[in-house]
Amino acid sequence: MEESVVSTVRGDVDAHDHAMSADMRDIVRELVDLLGATSVAVIGGVAETRAVAQWMTGREPQRPHVLRFALQIASMIASSADRERARAWFSGSNPMLGDESPILMLRNRPLHEIQGQLAAAARKFAPQP
């Protein structure tokens, strides 16, 4: 895929619509573009970036719903921050999230428990125009 990070910068609703409808290979590619393969491996629950490379070529990831949601909030974050800041937001402790880091919340906890919190924190970081 030749899309650059610029094309993944979206508003709140667009980010949701895109993340829920895009092909999984594109989801993974865009996440890798925004966050890097190692972060995508963490979110995807695997221990090797090799698995992430396989997802980009069509192998089905184990946690597609988590990856889709990760792209939704990554796109929101990218609307007001460059790659470095987006990566820092994902891996850093966040006071809005009880000092947990979004990336480990995505990896460790059931998605339905954290979706609301993470979306709210992302919206706060990247307010809509």
Place this chain on the structure above:
Amino acid sequence: MVAPQLVSPAHTDDNEPMTFFSSELTPASFATLSGDSKPVGPGTLAALVHEDTEHADVLHVFGEIDLSNTAEFETAIHSAAGALLPVVINLEHCRYIDSSGLRTLVLAKRRLGTQFRLVVPQDNPIRRLFDITQLTQEFNVAQSVAEAAAQR
């Protein structure tokens, strides 16, 4: 390189099983994530991700290392080692490490010698711990994975 220790296989529809360290989500955990509200199992403090690069085997650490997961940390380092390439432990995204984690690093350094490389950027709060214990010099701590891989 030596294949990672297979703790729990998770099969997908086609290829070989993916490998997980014991701190990783097991197939049962995936079921939990997609189904009910039970928390996933132990080892949730840190995520360890292995990356093969052209110049080094890199182990990325996300989260915290303490007594509860140093055994997994040690296993992951051991699994990453074995080839002729250097082994880079990247603590860029590690937010906390205690004395048991430092001990694991010291033992790994003794075992791997010059093949052992460590990344702890200056702006990471845990860097101070390495400075205080004078391990910054002992480990020849690098600022980035690229710098660590290029060390001689």
